[in-house]
Amino acid sequence: MNLRKKSEIFKALSEPNRIRILLMLLKKPLCVCEITSILGLSTATVSNHLSILRNSGFIIDEKHSKWINYKINKQNDNPIIKNILDNLIEWFKEDIQIKSDLESVIIVDRYSISCNTKIVLEEQGI
Secondary structure, three states: OOHHHHHHHHHHOOOHHHHHHHHHHHHOOEOHHHHHHHHOOOHHHHHHHHHHHHHOOOEEEEEEOOEEEEEEOOOOOOHHHHHHHHHHHHHHOOOHHHHHHHHHHHHOOHHHHHHHHHHHHHHOOO
């Protein structure tokens, strides 16, 4: 693996929200709406972060019914990525934001997020 490819891996980790996403996905697969709900960011921003993480090899996506689930790429044989993923929770376990995110991952529910969005849109006549 050349220097450029290695730098892309670290560049993917240079944004705190991407680290937050990886830590959440280490707990369980999530869809964009769940990640968006936890991070409090726009769907476009979260999608961009997911794209960077996918392109660098950290995550994969799988279509399941109407949802696209994002999860850690356990098939990746890159030792740098494996080492990072194996240690990420330990490195950030004391961070207050990460603790909050991981608590939210346990209770986030795509169906209630989807239902709430539908209700809001119906109320707005959309």
